[in-house]
Amino acid sequence: MNLTTETAKKWFLAAGREIQENKGYLSELDQAIGDGDHGHNMARGFSEVEKKIASETYEDVGGVVKDASMTIISKVGGAAGPLYGTAFLKASGVWKNKSTLSDEEFAEGLKAAIEGIAKRGKSEQGQKTMLDVWIPVLEEAEKGSIDVHQLVRTAKEAMEKTKDIEAKKGRAAYLGDRSIGHLDPGAYSSYLLFEALAEAVDEEGEESNG
Ligand code: ADP
Ligand code: MG
Numbered sequence: 063m064n065l066t067t068e069t070a071k072k073w074f075l076a077a078g079r080e081i082q083e084n085k086g087y088l089s090e091l092d093q094a095i096g097d098g099d100h101g102h103n104m105a106r107g108f109s110e111v112e113k114k115i116a117s118e119t120y121e122d123v124g125g126v127v128k129d130a131s132m133t134i135i136s137k138v139g140g141a142a143g144p145l146y147g148t149a150f151l152k153a154s155g156v157w158k159n160k161s162t163l164s165d166e167e168f169a170e171g172l173k174a175a176i177e178g179i180a181k182r183g184k185s186e187q188g189q190k191t192m193l194d195v196w197i198p199v200l201e202e203a204e205k206g207s208i209d210v211h212q213l214v215r216t217a218k219e220a221m222e223k224t225k226d227i228e229a230k231k232g233r234a235a236y237l238g239d240r241s242i243g244h245l246d247p248g249a250y251s252s253y254l255l256f257e258a259l260a261e262a263v264d265e266e267g268e269e270s271n272g
Contacts, residue, residue: 073259081254123154123157131150153178169208179192183232
């Protein structure tokens with residue numbers, strides 16, 4: 063996978079579009095097992111991310127992701143804002159001063175992001191949260207040469223599996239086993255973020271091929 067500074071910027075712009083398009087669905091998912099604000103929180107935050115990064119010039123992937131993370135922390139509400147913000151802030155530290163990421167460096171950033179989420183959320187895999195998408199995606203990325211479309215397939219399958227498990231963290235945990243049978247909203251938005259990454263990589267590839 064070729065992830066340049068420009069691709070990183072396209073990633074967050076594509077994420078904004080994905081989230082905007084799926085805003086209603088994300089809130090619907092959160093309505094079922096939470097308080098219904100996830101789509102609204104994410105759409106508002108990512109439109110601020112777009113405002114922040116669209117006209118800036120960046121030297122490194124870390125710079126783009128750091129600006130995105132700071133905006134997410136301050137503008138995305140709910141539990142997801144600080145969690146995604148921390149995730150991308152940690153990743154930006156790994157991607158600092160790098161204008162292109164090797165597959166290995168990309169995976170290292172994902173790993174740091176996951177550690178950030180787990181620490182901040184006091185959470186782990188299997189609790190019906192966004193981590194249930196991020197961790198399988200990291201495992202896929204660590205296998206070696208990254209195929210971004212394979213990462214998306216992994217993210218989608220992982221997201222779908224959150225339907226079958228009971229929430230142990232976040233608001234959905236108050237429902238206990240009544241949370242079973244519903245997709246986790248944060249897992250769905252995480253899947254959209256990886257979908258956006260694939261779009262960005264494809265866009266960048268098309269441009270560089272003329
Ligand atoms: P809130 O629950 O405060 O309304 P959101 O609706 O924006 O926040 O986000 C809910 C999502 O955040 C959940 O679907 C879940 O994926 C994620 N989440 C909540 N708590 C945690 C946690 N402790 N660790 C990891 N992810 C979490
Ligand atoms: Mg909510």
